[in-house]
Amino acid sequence: MLKQVEGSAAVAEAVALARPEVICAYPISPQTHIVEGLGERVKDGSLTHCEFINVESEFAAMSVAIGSSAAGARTYTATASQGLLFMAEAVYNASGLGLPIVMTVANRAIGAPINIWNDHSDSMSQRDCGWLQLFAETNQEALDLHIQAFKIAEELSMPVMVCMDGFILTHAYERVDMPAQADVDAFLPPYEPRQVLDVKEPVSIGAMVGPEAFMEVRYLAHAKQTMALERIPQIAAEFKQRFGRDSGGLVRSYRCEDAETIVVALGSVLGTIKDAVDEMRATGIKIGVLGIQSFRPFPLAAVRAALQGAKRVVILEKSFSVGLGGVVTTDVRLALSGLEVPGYTVIAGLGGRAITQASLVRTFAEAIAGSLQPLTFMDLDWRIVNRQLEREAAMRRSGPIAENLLRDVGSVASKVS
């Protein structure tokens, strides 16, 4: 059924359709509306056979999720930003134990300086934690991915993070097609755990493993993610067959057929990039965009296949490895090993900086002209950067950077964007 709803409300409804049995979460923007929506459903009785557990922190949220998943319950939680960092130890445990928890990460920057706005720093900080990471382009895809995520997680017995851009998606009202309960039930069978805490057949979960078998346990986690590379597109195809939509999968390309320049990106910025691609195509420029839906497992072969015909690749990312450059770039470069394809990394949208179509078109045109720096910070305000550098060169006690820059920027209340 078509609906005009907030992204968070759409995800809450999709998670409810997946019939979770335990939901635990600690509120943090921009994720809060999702678990609020689920909490209301549990309280008013519309989501039955589900326990909503208020916890005292994100660390507790993931710890409860581990316990309930190990006890055989389909388990869901959601977080963002510092919340994800605070639960990090338990996040690693969930995947190390092979528990099929599904978690939404409403992508948000990490402080300091404290910032509630969107970028991908939070989930990227956990890219090596053993969870699968799926990225949503639209609210429709976000809700679809949650339904797929439970299926992927439970088949493989591995946890899945569904990453959706905080505010840009979570707080946006747009049209979504909400699946019917009967269709979701047919797509997603009840959870049959591979391992379960059962008094009738007791096992222990969480043994200490020494050097004799630790590497093997780790390798098996990798083997499962490798299997996921096959299962993710199959499940996306099953989903399409039942619901009629392309959602999820490993990668999705747009106007890449004859493209000389291919942009690579993740998440909601793909929409704005598609508009930029159309604008440039209209002037005869051969440009396309490749969206990565599955960041973990990283689809090396699919990315290589999509990019190998290009003359240049522009990786636009909302994440940044300080002291190196792009995070996604490293993986894309690995996919292109041995091929001579010049690549540009464009860091954009950190901490909620607006990514505009005009800036994208200008940046891509610079890449095509060969004038773009290999590592570019799109729309960086060099004026305030240089002022701070001058201050630091001029005096020892130059003061706190964030406060200095805010003073240089002046009042933001008078600005529209």
Next chain:
Amino acid sequence: MLQIRIHGRGGQGVVTAAEMLSIAAFEQGHHAQAFPSFGSERTGAPVVAFCRIDDHEIRLREPILAPDVLIVQDPTLLHQVDVFQGLKPDGYVLINTRRSFDELGLADISARFRHERLTTVPATDIALKLLGRPLPNAVLLGGFAALSGLITLEAVEHAIRHKFSGKVAEGNVAGAQEAFAYVQNELKELAHAQAS
């Protein structure tokens, strides 16, 4: 694509207004996207929300920099925020005030833009009368329906009832209806003044 930017202050329902507008547009079969300016809003602080309406899927996710329509929920913003920034030459403006553009010190705006598309409505007064609270957001949407003709009053009423229920919904619907009639009348007078 129609792009609407709504300016107001925290607590005036700026974000809710954009959401209701998107619901009204959806109700009429359009694609619509509404989103806030993503600030850490505080009561009284300037807030911006956006709504895009189109006949096909909306992919663009940048803030609205060149709006076709401006709705200003609080006239005290006019001299604090550059609300007219990027407004298209043939854009629509609706301001919540008892005063006229000239009285607000906006004579230059009247001169720069198509003045039959610039209008005011005392939405806070209407809300106080019919809702009992100074919340002008839904009322202004009724005025917007009259000003632009781009969405119907019925769709606005539907969106209000979707967001609110009971007395609050009915008060807001009555307010939207009154604002609709007020702006229609204002436009008639403008047309009349132009003709004579």
